[in-house]
Amino acid sequence: MxxxxxxxxxxxxxxxxxxxxxxxxxxxxxxxxxxxxxxxxxxxxxxxxxxxxxxxxxxxxxxxxxxxxxxxxxxxxxxxxxxxxxxxxxxxxxxxxxxxxxxxxxxxxxxxxxxxxxxxxxxxxxxxxxxxxxxxxxxxxxxxxxxxxxxxxxGDPAPRAEVARALGLLTSAVRVADVAGDVGYSRRRLTSLVQAECGLAPKAFQRVARFEAARQLLGVRPLAEVATACGYSDQAHLTREWRALAGCTPTTWLREEFPFVQDRDPGRGGGSGHEHLNP
CATH class of the missing domain: 2.60.120.10 (Jelly Rolls)
Incomplete structure (x- = not known):
């Protein structure tokens, strides 16, 4: 690195x-x-x-x-x-x-x-x-x-404050209905605003956020623990989501990426220098 x-x-x-x-x-x-x-x-x-x-x-x-x-x-x-x-x-x-x-x-x-x-x-x-x-x-x-x-x-043209808050809550795995209530919108209105800002509906954004959290823990903790920590129902659910979003299982990804993830510090936000080239 x-x-x-x-x-x-x-x-x-x-x-x-x-x-x-x-x-x-x-x-x-x-x-x-x-x-x-x-x-x-x-x-x-x-x-x-x-x-x-x-x-x-x-x-x-x-x-x-x-x-x-x-x-x-x-x-x-x-x-x-x-x-x-x-x-x-x-x-x-x-x-x-x-x-x-x-x-x-x-x-x-x-x-x-x-x-x-x-x-x-x-x-x-x-x-x-x-x-x-x-x-x-x-x-x-x-x-x-x-x-x-x-x-x-x-001049800091940031997203409207309630949308920014909603994205933060969705990243933290708060249920979409609860996020809508927190920011004072109907679920339909929240979906429209979030999609207009980031291009993904709230459930899709939350799905990617959960996947991203799991990626940070792969190779650091056993797969069953990763699944539980990141909100998947079980290890099989985690594997299905990885097939859908990554095109491979978590085990395959680790094998392909090793040694580029082996000395990663899981405590750092946004990954480490070994998680490069990730469009």
Whole structure:
């Protein structure tokens, strides 16, 4: 893992993680990109990143950036044996502040800065500037400065407070009906507002949040304990959800990802440097 300073405090509302990666897989292959409650923004170095939806080769896309919204299906990152770059996980609020648009605009999309409409010019210039940076420290500092400038210019156009609270409660596994009551909306109204903000209905968002919590514990605790801790009815339920959302069982994912998850610190929010390339 490349040593790097934490995400600056001023950006932590918008950026869950900012991970420089330099990985040698030993041979060409495909890496799984898993669903998440954050948007994924990847800035490759040396060669374009090639991404598709898993099992759908017709969706293969190559570019000097990769930008994906929230989704409920696995992506496939095609590599030549090595991958280098910087990956960011952006919050739903971060989409508005840093990208200038709601996360819902990018839900289910695999795109890049050239194809996505009306993104800030400063962001569009970032890939070329990143390639000119001489060191990893310089690259990370450039990314931080760019995002800080965008945040300062945005005037903090955050999602409405009740929607932001609802997303936080859904991430904490509170029942959708209870979330609606907490924020003072009918369930139907809550569903409309959450979907308009992030692109997923409350139940789908909660499903992804539970899956994301389970991913943090895999390889750290036995599967049966992971299932119980994350709110699955049993281990079989956990496995079914992993097949649906990741395209594989938890055991298969651990085998494929090892050793990239073996020294992960489960106490860190947003994963570690070994959970890279996760559109």
């Amino acid at each position: 490349i040593p790097v300073a934490p995400v600056p405090a001023a950006l932590r509302r918008y950026v869950v993680s900012r991970i420089p990666y330099d990985v040698d897989f030993g041979a060409p292959g495909v890496h799984r990109g898993l669903p998440s409650t954050t948007l994924t923004f990847v800035l490759p170095v040396d060669e374009p990143i090639r991404v598709s939806w898993a099992g759908r080769d017709e969706t293969l896309h190559a570019g000097w950036t990769s930008l994906s919204g929230l989704h409920t299906a696995p992506a496939a990152i095609h590599h030549t044996g090595t991958q280098r770059g910087v990956q960011l996980a952006l919050t739903v609020a971060g989409a508005r502040v840093l990208l200038g648009r709601p996360a819902a605009d990018l839900a289910g999309a695999l795109t890049d800065l050239d194809e996505a409409d009306a993104l800030p010019a400063l962001l569009r210039a970032l890939p070329e500037r990143l390639h000119a940076a001489p060191t990893w420290a310089a690259r990370v500092a450039l990314v931080d400065r760019t995002l800080a400038t965008l945040a300062a210019r945005a």
